[in-house]
Amino acid sequence: GERSQEHVDKSSFIYETQKAIFIQDILPHLKVFLQSSKWDPLYDFDNLPLVYEGLISIANKLTQQNDSMNKVSKDKDPDNLQVFDNVFADIPTDGMHDLCTIIRKTILIDVVFPKISNSLKQWKPKITKNRDGSQLIKNMLHVWIMPWLPHLDHESILENLLVDVKTKIHSSLKLLSKLHGVGSEYFFFKDGISILMPWHEILGDKILHDITSNTITPRMGRYLSRVIICKDAKRQNWESVLILFDIFDHNLLSKREFLSLMEGEIMSNWSCSLYSALSNKLFHVQDAVEFYAIWKRKCFSTPSTHSSPFHKSQFTPRHVLLKEDTIICRHFYGGLAMIKAMYDSDDVLMKSLKPPPRIAINYKIVQVYRAKENRLKEEEEELRGSLDASNNAVKTHVSDHGIRSATFREVVEDFAHVNGKSFYPKLGENATKDGKPIFMFGYKQIYLDSNVVFMLNKSIWNPVSLEELVSMC
Secondary structure, eight states, X not given: OHHHHXXXXXXXXXXXXXXXXXXXXXXXXXXXXXXXXXXXXXXXXXXXXXXXXXHHHHHHHHHHXXXXXXXXXXXXXXXXXXXXXXXXXXXXXXXXXXXXHHHIIIXXXXXXXXXXXXXXXXXXXXXXXXXXXXXXXSSOHHHHHGGGHHHHXXXXXXXXXXXXXXXXXXXXXXXXXXXXXXXXXXXXXXXXXXXXXXXXXXXXXXXXXXXXHHHTHHHHHHHHHTOOOOSSGGGOOOHHHHHHHHHHHTTOSOHHHHHHHIIIIIIHHHHHHHHHHHHTTXXXXXXXXXXXXXXXXXXXXXXXXXXXXOOOTTOOOHHHHHHHOHHHHHHHHHXXXXXXXXXXXXXXXXXXXXXXXXXXXXXXXXXXXXXXXXXXXXXXXXXXXHHXXXXXXXXXXXXXXXXXXXXXXXXXXXXXXXXXXXEEEOOSTTOEETTEEEEEXXXXXXXXXXXXXXXXXXXXXXXXXXXXHHHHO
């Protein structure tokens, strides 16, 4: 028994000695080095996190061994634990006794975090040129910050750090947009993916979708608006469509924004191009069917694992989302109806299928419309929920109203409010145009006809897009 107790005492002494070496020798030297100009977090990010991990690992092993010995000693002699309490009482530990806690406080909290935080605030993206002349950001954020993140998940440290990370990601994308001007959109989107994707698991879907919405989506809308729909679909340039798919497949784009871009910039263009080609007899039936089939396969086919790198149970694959969207399917159904009308030489049906002009629709308008639709559905679901709770007391009322679609007037009204413009019916004389009510959009007079906005300009009513209308107010 005495030999066993002697072994425990010796082990405890060894632990306290090793702890003292850490606190009085190793940690002070490491702290001085980290505080000096010799350590730059932007460039020395490979080895030091490993050194820190090694220290924590050693401290854990020493602590576990000592705890095991102390348990044996406590079982045999509860008073024995007091023997070494004051042996190293002069060691400055700020009241902390756990070695791992001391290391975290001394190295991580007091030195590493302040220095990384200061470096992040001062960080500016640096540009490097490739051999092919393209330009890239050299000192990417994730490269030097992420090795420390597993250790900085402490109290509010990580939360404060990520606020600055989001700001710097915004500035990186803005610089990238300037580097890749008109004609280089493809490289801007590809490099944008490389900047955003490493932060997905850390920042989460919503934050990344917001960043994309503010920095990438507006340019994507302009890029897609210039897409030329080739009559021979076999010769179609798919670059713009595929980069949109790629951004969504990486889960960097919200569902609503993706569908709005698809509907407002691609499918509306596709429908207009198909209608124009059929109306002007530029298609034979077989060519039109092939055109339709190629586009449908491109949109609805299951993407390969390589082209869809993001995999999560709650993530809806692109082809499923497109197949389940009523408006996207309506475009394809309308295309089939146009082809049948041409085959049947039914000019009346063909004219009735004429899609809205390209000037009348874009992704921003569609986004407002889809947001309105979602609100109406949510209100309807809430109403149905209240009906179920009251034993369907007013079921007749619901069946009379049903789930309705947002009207074009509601879309225009929402668009006005989003952009800070007033919208109300004109009153008094001359309040209609050809029987249609005139509205005040800001200080401009407009009326709506077949989902097209007409604005009065020097006594002439001209069709305008909503974006043009906002810019003129």
